[in-house]
Amino acid sequence: xxxxxxxxxxxxxxxxxxxxxxxxxxxxxxxxxxxDYFELHMCKCPGETxxxxxxxxxxxxxxxxxxxxGIIAVTxxxxxxxxxxxxxxxxxxxxxxxxxxxxxxxxxDLSSEETRIKFLTDGMLLREAIGDPLLRKYSVIxxxxxxxxxxHTDVLFGVVKAALRKRKDLGKFPxxxxxxxxxxxxxxxxxxxxxxPVLYLEGRQHPIQIFYTKQPQSDYLQAxxxxxxxxxxxxxxxxxxxxxxxxxxxxxxxxxTCRDIAKHLPDGCPQMAVMPLYASLPYSxxxxxxxxxxxxxxxxxxSTNIAETSITIAGIKYVVDTGMVKAKKYSPESGxxxxxxxxxxxxxxxxxxxxxxxxxxxVCYRLYTEDEFEKFDKMTIPxxxxxxxxxxxxxxxxxxxxxVLTFDFMSKPSPDAIRAAIxxxxxxxxxxxxxxxxxxxxxGRKMAAFPLEPKFSKTILLSPKFHCTxxxxxxxxxxxxxxxxxxxxxxxxxxxxxxKKFISSEGDHLTLLNVYRAFRNxxxxxxxxxxxxxxxxxxxxxxxxxxxxxxxxxxxxLPIESSRSDxxxxxxxxxxxxxxxxxxxxxxxxxxxxxxxxxVAIHPSSVLFHCKPACVTYxxxxxxxKCYMRDxxxxxxxxxxxxxxxxxxxxxxxxKN
DNA sequence: GAGCACTGC
Numbered sequence: 001x002x003x004x005x006x007x008x009x010x011x012x013x014x015x016x017x018x019x020x021x022x023x024x025x026x027x028x029x030x031x032x033x034x035x036d037y038f039e040l041h042m043c044k045c046p047g048e049t050x051x052x053x054x055x056x057x058x059x060x061x062x063x064x065x066x067x068x069x070g071i072i073a074v075t076x077x078x079x080x081x082x083x084x085x086x087x088x089x090x091x092x093x094x095x096x097x098x099x100x101x102x103x104x105x106x107x108x109d110l111s112s113e114e115t116r117i118k119f120l121t122d123g124m125l126l127r128e129a130i131g132d133p134l135l136r137k138y139s140v141i142x143x144x145x146x147x148x149x150x151x152h153t154d155v156l157f158g159v160v161k162a163a164l165r166k167r168k169d170l171g172k173f174p175x176x177x178x179x180x181x182x183x184x185x186x187x188x189x190x191x192x193x194x195x196x197p198v199l200y201l202e203g204r205q206h207p208i209q210i211f212y213t214k215q216p217q218s219d220y221l222q223a224x225x226x227x228x229x230x231x232x233x234x235x236x237x238x239x240x241x242x243x244x245x246x247x248x249x250x251x252x253x254x255x256x257t258c259r260d261i262a263k264h265l266p267d268g269c270p271q272m273a274v275m276p277l278y279a280s281l282p283y284s285x286x287x288x289x290x291x292x293x294x295x296x297x298x299x300x301x302x303s304t305n306i307a308e309t310s311i312t313i314a315g316i317k318y319v320v321d322t323g324m325v326k327a328k329k330y331s332p333e334s335g336x337x338x339x340x341x342x343x344x345x346x347x348x349x350x351x352x353x354x355x356x357x358x359x360x361x362x363v364c365y366r367l368y369t370e371d372e373f374e375k376f377d378k379m380t381i382p383x384x385x386x387x388x389x390x391x392x393x394x395x396x397x398x399x400x401x402x403x404v405l406t407f408d409f410m411s412k413p414s415p416d417a418i419r420a421a422i423x424x425x426x427x428x429x430x431x432x433x434x435x436x437x438x439x440x441x442x443x444g445r446k447m448a449a450f451p452l453e454p455k456f457s458k459t460i461l462l463s464p465k466f467h468c469t470x471x472x473x474x475x476x477x478x479x480x481x482x483x484x485x486x487x488x489x490x491x492x493x494x495x496x497x498x499x500k501k502f503i504s505s506e507g508d509h510l511t512l513l514n515v516y517r518a519f520r521n522x523x524x525x526x527x528x529x530x531x532x533x534x535x536x537x538x539x540x541x542x543x544x545x546x547x548x549x550x551x552x553x554x555x556x557x558l559p560i561e562s563s564r565s566d567x568x569x570x571x572x573x574x575x576x577x578x579x580x581x582x583x584x585x586x587x588x589x590x591x592x593x594x595x596x597x598x599x600v601a602i603h604p605s606s607v608l609f610h611c612k613p614a615c616v617t618y619x620x621x622x623x624x625x626k627c628y629m630r631d632x633x634x635x636x637x638x639x640x641x642x643x644x645x646x647x648x649x650x651x652x653x654x655x656k657n
Numbered sequence: 658g659a660g661c662a663c664t665g666c
Contacts, residue, residue, distance in 0.1 A: 078664065106666055123665045152665065247662065279663065304662055326662040339662070383664090391666090451666035483661090548666090604659045624660070 053180055053201065054144050055089050058117045061140055067116035069173050070139030075122040077150045078310060079105045086110070086119040106451070107544050122152035126159065130398045130448065135163050140176040146189065147181035147347070148309065149382035149411075155392055157410045159399065161193065185379060192410045206361045208353055212370045220322040221250065223367040225257065227320045228300060229265075231365070237270030239317035240299040242307060244352050246326040246341050251276045251302045252489065258300060270298050277303040277311070280482065283537055289313055308351050319356040319364040321349060323372070330387050332420040334596060337388070338623040345380040349373065382411045389413055389421035390454045394430060397440040398448035404438055427580050427647065428458045449552050452480060459577040460549065461558070466573040468563035469553065471513060475570070477546040478512040479619060479631060484542060485515070486533045495533050503607050507616070507633035509574060510567055511607045516542065575635040576643040578617040583629060584637070585614050591629070593621075594640075594651055603628040615640070 058072050066072060076082040086103035093100055102111030103119040111118050120128075122143070129135060141160050146153055157179075164175045179189050179196075186198050217223040224243055231241055245251050255276045262272035273293045277286060290313065293299040301313060305325055325348065329338045344352070349366065356362025366373065384392070396404045405418060422438055425431045430444030440448070447457035456476045463472040478484060487495055502518065504510035515532075519539055522528045529536040553560055563569045575582075583591040583600050589612065591600045600621060602609050606629075608616070615637045618629035641648050 121665065127666055148664095150664070249660075280661075306663065308663090310663070328662070341662090395666095480666095601658075603661085605661075609659080622661080626658095626660095628660080630661090 054085055055092065057178070057180070058140075058142060059089065059092065062117055066139050066176070068139075071115060071137050072117045072140045072142070073125060073135075073138045074117070074119045074142045074144055075125050075153070075156065076119060077122055077145050077148050077153065079121055080310075081145075082119040082121050083108070086117075089117060089119075107548070122150060122156055126152050126156055126395065127451070129156075129159050129163075130395065133159070133163060133399050134167055134170075134172070135160070135175065136167075136172070138175065139173070140178065142178040142180060144180045145182075146179045147185075149380070149384075151383040151387060151392065154382055154384040154410060155395065157192065158408050161408060162401070188410065206357045206359070208356050208361065209363045210353065211363070211365045212373065213367055214369065216369055216372055217367050220324055220367050221245075221254065224320055224322055225254070225261075227365050227367065228258065229261065231318050231320075232265075232272060232298060232300070233269055235298075235318065237296055237298045238315075240293070240301065240313075240315050241318040241320060242301045242303060242313065242316045242355055243320040244307070244322055244325075245302055245304065246322070246324050247304060248278050248280060251278055251304065254302050258302070271296050272300055273297045274300045274302065277301055277307060279304070279306050282486065282535070286311075305348075307355060308348065312355075314359065316356055317360070317362050319352055319362065321352045321364060321366050323349065323366065323368045323376075328386060330417070332414065332416040334598065335388070335420065336598075336621055336623050336627065340624075343376055345377040346373070347379045349376065384409065385411060385413050385417075387417075388424075389417050390424045393418070393421040394425060394440075394444065394448050394454050397425075397431065397438065398445060405436070424580070425454060427644070428454055428577075430454060430458070446556055449556065450549060452476065452549075455577060455581075456480065459573065460553065462577050463573050464559045464561070466563070466569040466576075467561045468566075468569045468573055469558060469560045470562040471570050472573055473546055473549050473553070473560075474516050474542075475509050475513055475574075477542045477549060478516060479509075480545055481538050481541045482535075484512070484535050484538045486535045488533070491533075498532055504567070505607075505611070505634070506567055506571060507608055507613075508606050508631045509633045510570065513570075571633055571635055572639050574617055574633045575639040578619070578633075579640045579643040579647065581619065581621075582615065582617045582635070582640055585612055591616075594648075597655070598627060600627045600629050602632060603630045606630070606632050608632050608634070 054074065058074050061067065061072050074085070076085065082103050082105050086101055087097055090097040090099070090101035095101060098110040098112055099114045101117045102115040104111055104124050105121050106124065125141070135141065143153055143156055143160070160175070160177050164177055167173070167175050177193065179193065181189065190196050190198050213223065224245065228241060228243060245254060255274050258272065258274045262274065275289050277289050289299070289301050289311070292315070299315070301307070307313065323344055324341055325344045326339060326341050329340065330336070331338065353364040356364050393404055396407055401407055405422075422431060422433075425444065426433060428447070430441060430447050432439045432441055443461065446461055447454055450457040450460065452460075456479065460469070460472055460476055463469040485499070502511055502514040504514055515534060518532075519528070519534065524536075524539065524543075526536050528534075529539065550560065580595055582594045584594060586592055591602070592598065593600055598621070603622070613634040615635055616629065616632045617635050619631035622628050622630055
């Protein structure tokens with residue numbers, strides 16, 4: 001029998017709440033305009049929050065005749081958003097999608113000569129800018145969801161600002177820029193865009209009651225569990241609960257606990273349908289959260305921050321916010337990415353709160369005290385300050401930015417991070433450094449043509465030398481989508497025995513290649529995927545990525561050969577492009593990286609987990625509980641020395657000192 | 658010896 005603990009919450013009445021916090025709850029729309037923008041006669045946007053502004057403003061601009069000189073672009077951080085918004089606006093205009101209103105995302109371009117309002121992902125617009133830094137096709141660029149501060153949006157801020165100025169200087173028809181965001185923090189945007197005027201629009205938001213805990217909670221999982229069952233015993237069963245947790249493992253464990261407890265609830269209590277939700281969950285299981293629960297059942301969704309922005313679930317009445325999130329940080333000194341559980345920012349907490357009652361009033365339980373909340377960071381640190389910048393720097397160079405070291409970022413990354421990125425590009429042969437200038441090499445320009453991390457572009461460009469471009473294209477494609485291997489924890493033994501036939505003692509790259517070859521041999525048979533615990537959807541994506549990369553190779557006139565059964569050449573090619581990511585076995589059985597002598601371990605997901613090869617290259621280092629190498633390939637130490645003699649001489653000298 | 662937040666080109 002489960003004993004539900006007495007309430008450990010203090011109720012905070014919405015009316016007695018501090019004014020500034022209530023202001024936060026009222027969703028506000030902010031539009032920032034370029035100073036020489038024409039006056040907008042439009043102050044109210046109909047519709048729900050998050051939809052009205054994005055669908056109406058492009059149409060108003062079009063009606064005002066702006067679309068005549070060029071296309072009106074609207075960027076979105078996510079593909080699905082770009083596609084669904086384009087569909088809605090074209091419906092409102094009563095036109096066929098792809099004609100007046102269209103969209104462009106990777107692998108899908110539904111736009112034409114006639115298109116005047118175009119929705120695209122921010123990454124797509126950035127890629128277009130490499131072809132034309134002045135963005136001449138466009139009369140207006142609307143950067144939507146700017147408060148999310150994705151790395152692409154942040155780079156676009158600088159790119160459109162430069163394009164705006166240059167077009168003015170050159171006397172071309174002016175570019176208009178509209179930044180749309182849903183934060184209180186508008187000054188920063190306005191300042192950056194030459195004190196552009198700010199337009200505030202009010203949307204609709206139903207009131208949400210907020211509860212804080214009286215005391216700080218030492219165990220947020222326990223607190224979440226108590227809250228869920230407290231709500232469950234009090235609220236009508238039609239009202240669903242959304243709980244924000246940090247990761248897959250935690251969510252699976254909590255799912256099991258909730259289901260166990262729900263079996264032993266007292267009579268008269270509603271039934272409970274507990275559903276996990278995280279990105280790597282198979283699509284079919286993700287869809288379950290959208291279906292209404294059977295009568296008499298309450299839906300309890302245990303989610304990562306995927307439900308914060310990417311997935312919106314109707315019918316949520318209660319949000320339980322643990323105040324924790326798992327997020328990546330990057331330290332340029334060590335080149336290490338650290339994935340750690342940490343506190344959310346205030347902005348993130350408000351975003352979570354807003355997920356309660358988008359269509360009706362809601363309730364949010366915050367599993368921290370109000371004092372604790374006041375100490376949260378105001379905003380989440382923009383992605384551009386938490387990432388390896390190698391890709392961004394390569395793109396800026398390809399955009400012919402005069403000096404990438406002094407690029408006008410709205411939030412500047414640390415000089416260390418920029419230096420580390422340039423260093424990495426230098427090692428890959430993408431840049432030349434002359435005095436204080438950084439120049440793109442011809443190789444670097446080719447690398448920028450691929451939608452990949454620079455090291456993988458380099459791998460492809462090196463592959464003709466080893467006569468294995470077909471295989472490298474496959475391997476790089478496999479690495480650039482989410483895992484194609486499905487590992488349900490409950491069927492681990494089964495998975496292991498089925499997977500045996502694919503495993504290569506030479507490492508993960510060649511194992512993945514084996515899976516792909518087998519998949520091709522059965523022509524992508526779905527049944528085969530199920531039997532072999534292969535994620536069919538991701539595998540189809542691999543084929544699409546591969547076709548795109550192969551296309552780029554053809555455009556660059558790269559000879560595309562197959563090494564057939566010779567895996568040595570494939571490994572040599574990987575050694576030559578990933579030589580800066582290598583580790584050697586130490587006498588005590590541990591591994592140390594060649595680059596910085598960092599103690600590292602083989603990630604449990606690697607096929608080499610139980611092996612001890614003398615020398616390996618890896619795709620990335622990830623620090624969780626330990627510092628792990630992910631995706632390994634067994635290589636010869638001699639190959640590495642051949643690949644970069646200067647680099648290894650330097651490392652050897654450093655080791656002696 | 659034992660593990661992986663989320664996007665995107």
